Amino acid sequence: xxxxxxxxxxxxxxxxxxxxxxxxxxxxxxxxxxxxxxxxxxxxxxxxxxxxxxxxxxxxxxxxxxxxxxxxxxxxxxxxxxxxxxxxxxxxxxxxxxxxxxxxxxxxxxxxxxxxxxxxxxxxxxxxxxxxxxxxxxxxxxxxxxxxxxxxxxxxxxxxxxxxxxxxxxxxxxxxxxxxxxxxxxxxxxxxxxxxxxxxxxxxxxxxxxxxxxxxxxxxxxxxxxxxxxxxxxxxxxxxxxxxxxxxxxxxxxxxxxxxxxxxxxxxxxxxxxxxxxxxxxxxxxxxxxxxxxxxxxxxxxxxxxxxxxxxxxxxxxxxx
Amino acid sequence: xxxxxxxxxxxxxxxxxxxxxxxxxxxxxxxxxxxxxxxxxxxxxxxxxxxxxxxxxxxxxxxxxxxxxxxxxxxxxxxxxxxxxxxxxxxxxxxxxxxxxxxxxxxxxxxxxxxxxxxxxxxxxxxxxxxxxxxxxxxxxxxxxxxxxxxxxxxxxxxxxxxxxxxxxxxxxxxxxxxxxxxxxxxxxxxxxxxxxxxxxxxxxxxxxxxxxxxxxxxxxxxxxxxxxxxxxxxxxxxxxxxxxxxxxxxxxxxxxxxxxxxxxxxxxxxxxxxxxxxxxxxxxxxxxxxxxxxxxxxxxxxxxxxxxxxxxxxxxxxxxxxxxxxxxxxxxxxxxxxxxxxxxxxxxxxxxxxxxxxxxxxxxxxxxxxxxxxxxxxxxxxxxxxxxxxxxxxxxxxxxxxxxxxxxxxxxxxxxxxxxxxxxxxxxxxxxxxxxxxxxxxxxxxxxxxx
Ligand code: B12
Ligand code: SF4
Numbered sequence: 124x125x126x127x128x129x130x131x132x133x134x135x136x137x138x139x140x141x142x143x144x145x146x147x148x149x150x151x152x153x154x155x156x157x158x159x160x161x162x163x164x165x166x167x168x169x170x171x172x173x174x175x176x177x178x179x180x181x182x183x184x185x186x187x188x189x190x191x192x193x194x195x196x197x198x199x200x201x202x203x204x205x206x207x208x209x210x211x212x213x214x215x216x217x218x219x220x221x222x223x224x225x226x227x228x229x230x231x232x233x234x235x236x237x238x239x240x241x242x243x244x245x246x247x248x249x250x251x252x253x254x255x256x257x258x259x260x261x262x263x264x265x266x267x268x269x270x271x272x273x274x275x276x277x278x279x280x281x282x283x284x285x286x287x288x289x290x291x292x293x294x295x296x297x298x299x300x301x302x303x304x305x306x307x308x309x310x311x312x313x314x315x316x317x318x319x320x321x322x323x324x325x326x327x328x329x330x331x332x333x334x335x336x337x338x339x340x341x342x343x344x345x346x347x348x349x350x351x352x353x354x355x356x357x358x359x360x361x362x363x364x365x366x367x368x369x370x371x372x373x374x375x376x377x378x379x380x381x382x383x384x385x386x387x388x389x390x391x392x393x394x395x396x397x398x399x400x401x402x403x404x405x406x407x408x409x410x411x412x413x414x415x416x417x418x419x420x421x422x423x424x425x426x427x428x429x430x431x432x433x434x435x436x437x438x439x440x441x442x443x444x
Numbered sequence: 445x446x447x448x449x450x451x452x453x454x455x456x457x458x459x460x461x462x463x464x465x466x467x468x469x470x471x472x473x474x475x476x477x478x479x480x481x482x483x484x485x486x487x488x489x490x491x492x493x494x495x496x497x498x499x500x501x502x503x504x505x506x507x508x509x510x511x512x513x514x515x516x517x518x519x520x521x522x523x524x525x526x527x528x529x530x531x532x533x534x535x536x537x538x539x540x541x542x543x544x545x546x547x548x549x550x551x552x553x554x555x556x557x558x559x560x561x562x563x564x565x566x567x568x569x570x571x572x573x574x575x576x577x578x579x580x581x582x583x584x585x586x587x588x589x590x591x592x593x594x595x596x597x598x599x600x601x602x603x604x605x606x607x608x609x610x611x612x613x614x615x616x617x618x619x620x621x622x623x624x625x626x627x628x629x630x631x632x633x634x635x636x637x638x639x640x641x642x643x644x645x646x647x648x649x650x651x652x653x654x655x656x657x658x659x660x661x662x663x664x665x666x667x668x669x670x671x672x673x674x675x676x677x678x679x680x681x682x683x684x685x686x687x688x689x690x691x692x693x694x695x696x697x698x699x700x701x702x703x704x705x706x707x708x709x710x711x712x713x714x715x716x717x718x719x720x721x722x723x724x725x726x727x728x729x730x731x732x733x734x735x736x737x738x739x740x741x742x743x744x745x746x747x748x749x750x751x752x753x754x755x756x757x758x759x760x761x762x763x764x765x766x767x768x769x770x771x772x773x774x775x776x777x778x779x780x781x782x783x784x785x786x787x788x789x790x791x792x793x794x795x796x797x798x799x800x801x802x803x804x805x806x807x808x809x810x811x812x813x814x815x816x817x818x819x820x821x822x823x824x825x826x827x828x829x830x831x832x833x834x835x836x837x838x839x840x841x842x843x844x845x846x847x848x849x850x851x852x853x854x855x856x857x858x859x860x861x862x863x864x865x866x867x868x869x870x871x872x873x874x875x876x877x878x879x880x881x882x883x884x885x886x887x888x889x890x891x892x893x894x895x896x
Contacts, residue, residue: 124656124659124660124663124702125656126655126656126659126695126700128655128691128695129691129694129695129698164690165686166682166683166686166687167686167687167690168683168687169687169691311822343747343750343751343754344565344747344750344753344754344789345789346789346816347751347754348527348754348755348757348759349759351527351729351754351755352526352527352528352759355526355527355528356526356528359526382877384793384877384878384879385746385747387879388879391800393563393564394742395561395562395563395564395742395746396563396742396743396746397741397742397743397744397745397746398741398742398743399743401718401741401743401744402742402743402746402747404718405718405721405743405744405747406747408721408722408725409721409725409747409748409751412721412722412725412726413725413729413751413755416686416725416726416729416730417729432718432719432721432722433722435716435719435722436682436722436725436726439681439682439683439722439723440682440683440686441683442681442682442683442684443683443684
């Protein structure tokens with residue numbers, strides 16, 4: 124029986140974005156990461172060979188995190204106390220890039236400041252050759268101060284700076300433009316809000332091949348279905364040709380999954396939840412793989428085991444036969 | 445193939461009698477073509493027309509029911525490619541496979557464990573839907589023993605897996621009154637498998653490596669009279685499986701009948717058992733009707749069952765609980781009041797922690813249109829005014845003497861306004877996450893009460 128396979132013939136495509144710069148390109152990275160370029164929904168090889176595979180980022184923090192699950196602290200051991208060592212350990216664990224989250228306090232309890240943010244960034248760059256995403260502590264004013272200092276001190280590295288939100292995108296975008304960096308913008312689970320922020324950012328003159336977008340997600344069991352569908356809708360809009368949705372998608376299944384009780388708590392929970400470490404890893408992996416199916420280009424994870432599993436999934440998804 | 449409105453019209457009485465509720469037969473035919481009305485709404489269709497129309501009225505993906513000794517699984521009947529287009533309807537069945545080469549006690553043990561497994565997620569009791577018994581031994585007597593062993597301890601629906609009709613036959617004939625699924629038919633054995641399925645009232649799986657072969661096989665099965673078919677696309681890895689599943693769903697929704705059936709995926713067989721999590725995640729998200737895992741492990745099943753709930757909830761309406769003043773651990777008027785929203789995940793995260801703490805409390809659930817705490821706050825549906833309104837509506841002051849009211853930590857900013865709204869109450873700010881509630885209740889809340 125002859126079957127005509129229904130193929131979509133989309134007009135639009137996702138922007139191709141390259142993160143990081145090697146010495147020849149004006150940075151210090153040993154490799155760069157290129158994402159985007161798709162003209163089809165995720166992994167539909169029969170319509171187009173995926174031009175780039177989604178990538179796995181591991182998140183580290185400038186100072187030992189106070190609220191991370193003991194499962195994560197165990198997995199990383201002493202490396203956690205130094206962003207450079209930690210970043211190196213992430214590279215060995217198989218990460219494609221690193222996300223450095225700047226916090227409000229330093230290891231010794233003092234308030235973090237722009238200098239300490241730069242120190243942590245430099246230390247991370249020294250500890251790994253992978254491209255780097257640097258995120259402020261999440262308070263508009265401090266984000267601006269920290270991110271400007273980091274951007275100035277790392278000119279030419281093609282870091283990704285964030286998080287741009289509607290309240291604070293201007294300063295971060297300006298700092299990125301002045302120093303050959305990229306930015307990531309975050310909006311709360313809404314196609315139109317995502318488009319609006321992208322319009323604001325590009326209006327400042329930052330080219331589209333230097334922006335990625337984080338549409339926000341929820342963890343498995345805690346709102347993932349909303350994030351999943353918003354990503355599918357954004358990707359379909361991109362393929363239909365809507366330029367302000369054609370940005371690669373970054374999501375944080377790691378941070379979301381490890382906030383949940385299922386990942387955090389080992390005792391006093393029902394037996395039917397199963398073994399703690401394994402359940403926690405699965406919580407992160409399942410969240411991440413579901414979001415990859417929905418169109419994620421960068422997934423930010425926290426546990427080394429999840430990297431292995433998600434990488435296996437990506438290998439399988441990139442395989443044709 | 446589906447008929448167009450005009451084609452349907454030709455089969456109707458064309459009297460325009462209006463009894464169907466439409467002004468003309470043509471108007472009714474158009475609605476029928478769009479699957480918005482039932483054919484039975486017209487009292488005058490001939491039997492012959494009904495038969496012709498039944499084919500086109502059938503859903504694009506056939507609904508398949510598997511029945512055990514009581515329990516059942518329903519899959520198929522899906523109508524969209526993406527959940528945001530409408531919703532996915534029938535949750536894929538999750539099954540655990542059992543090899544007939546295990547000894548009988550091991551089989552019983554495993555079946556019993558699977559049968560007993562249940563986990564509570566936002567008030568819903570999530571369970572494994574069935575068992576797949578694999579005729580790995582190739583021996584009819586042994587296979588029959590395995591089926592008997594399972595049936596001694598479990599009444600879940602069964603899938604019998606094997607290529608030899610004689611071996612599967614020895615198992616299926618033990619399942620009288622049930623509707624199992626046989627996996628199944630392939631290009632070589634389809635004739636005798638079809639007979640076996642028909643004789644025993646079983647659904648039949650069709651296994652083939654390409655869509656063409658799969659479609660040919662289902663047509664052959666249909667020509668023998670088999671209607672309840674499940675597709676078993678034989679792709680090996682995630683990429684090819686995603687392609688086949690997507691193509692099957694697209695073709696089915698275009699009313700290509702030979703592929704208009706639900707699918708089954710076996711996600712076991714990898715050396716690394718944990719890899720099943722990854723394969724099953726894709727299967728649940730992307731179109732599988734039945735998903736068979738080859739190992740039982742709660743730490744794997746719980747996340748997968750939750751994923752299935754999430755992907756299959758109706759995107760139009762968040763799951764909600766009734767706004768009310770809930771009593772947890774038999775509170776007295778001397779116990780504190782905690783406030784939250786009526787999004788079901790939010791309510792259950794909080795209620796479960798309070799219950800687990802063993803400390804009595806009142807839980808005031810406001811009408812936040814089914815939104816989480818921060819979402820509702822950002823949308824203006826959870827503020828000092830709406831909390832004060834709920835206090836009044838549920839007559840809290842009359843039922844509780846101790847006037848301590850605890851806000852979720854994430855909305856600490858509301859405390860000033862709430863104090864103004866509720867001047868005789870002592871407004872406290874709780875922790876941000878519900879996990880930290882028991883500790884908070886043991887320390888802060890038990891330190892003293894403010895009785896007015
Ligand atoms: C899923 C989601 C949505 C879904 C809604 C799902 C729903 N039914 O509520 C959708 C997509 C519809 C949505 C919409 C919006 N969202 Co929204 N959304 C989320 C998301 C991803 C998860 C929320 C969730 O379900 N959490 C899980 C539940 C269980 O958490 P919870 O209710 O807070 O409960 C926990 C605690 O609060 C605590 N707790 C609860 N009750 C109590 C009570 C007491 C006494 C105590 C002590 C503790 C406690 O226990 C629970 C477990 O720890 C969050 C971001 C995130 N990752 O968290 C954004 C988020 C909440 N959304 C946000 C926004 C801004 C919006 C919109 C306004 C965006 C827009 N303009 O369209 C809209 C508003 C809705 C509208 N206008 O219709 C923002 C809020 C920002 C802020 N700080 O104000 C967030 C934080 C995202 C962000 N970072 O920007 N959202
Ligand atoms: S009830 Fe039947 S015959 Fe009468 S108008 Fe409707 S479709 Fe035509």
